[in-house]
Amino acid sequence: MKSLLKITCLVALFAATAGTLQAQKFGYVNSAAILAEMPEVKQADANLEALQKQLQKKGQSMLEQLQQDYGALQQKVQSGDLSPKQQEEEAQKLQKREQEIAAFEQDMRKQVSDKREELLGPIYEKVNQAIKDVAEENGFQFIFDQNVLLYAEDSQNVNDLVKAKLAN
Template sequence: MNKIFKVGSLIAVMCFAVISLQAQKFGYVNSQAILAEMPDVKQAEANLEALQKQLEKKLQDGLTKLQQDYVAIQQKVERGELSPKQQEEEAKKLQDRQTQLQQDEQNMVQQIQKKRADELNPILEKVNKAIADVAKENGFQFIFEQGVLLYFEESQDVSSMVKAKLNM
């Protein structure tokens, strides 16, 4: 009798496990494609490109000026207008300016990275919220990124639902 009870309990547990696995809903989304279509992302990319061009122009202007000053000092040296001490001082000034330009370049990269994060993070949060809302509203326990899946059924693509949630 005890054995029958154990076997019956085991079968019931297995049935519940199979039923609960079948009840889980999985979906996937191609967030890169969604982001590529979003007007907010296009505007953010335009803003970043404008900032990058502005900073690169400023850096290029500084580099051009440095090169011109280097040529001018070289010409003065060739004409004998600078004493060895003045040559040393001018070389030090040029070296300091070059170091400053390198620091400016590093600052430019950091500034662009910060601007990118400032522009894109709210958009990514908006997309993630839309994905979570679609999951809750449609009973999905899991929504995966399409790029990490090795196999998927086209019918499980929830990208269109997320786009609708984002009013796209």
């Protein structure tokens, strides 16, 4: 009798678990494709590219000037216009400028990264909010990104719903 009671309890537990799993609704989106189609992302990318080119141009100019100054120093050294102490001082100045250029390059990467976050952060939040709204409005418990799925049925693709939400 006890074993029959245990089996009945287990069957009831499995039935309850199966019912819960069937009640859950899953969907997926291709967030990269959605972002690629958004005009805001294209504009942000153009702004980032312009900033990056501007900073690279400045860095290239600094590097070219350093190379010219290094060449001029070599000529002065070869012609004997500088004493050993002056050579050392000039070499230290050039090393300091090399360090400044390296610091500028690091700062340039940081500026581009910060600008990327400033421009794209609100867009990402907008897309995430649209996905959340679609999930709540359509009874989805989970919406996954397509890039992490090994298999998905096309009927569970909610890209069009998210795009429609973003268009509003």
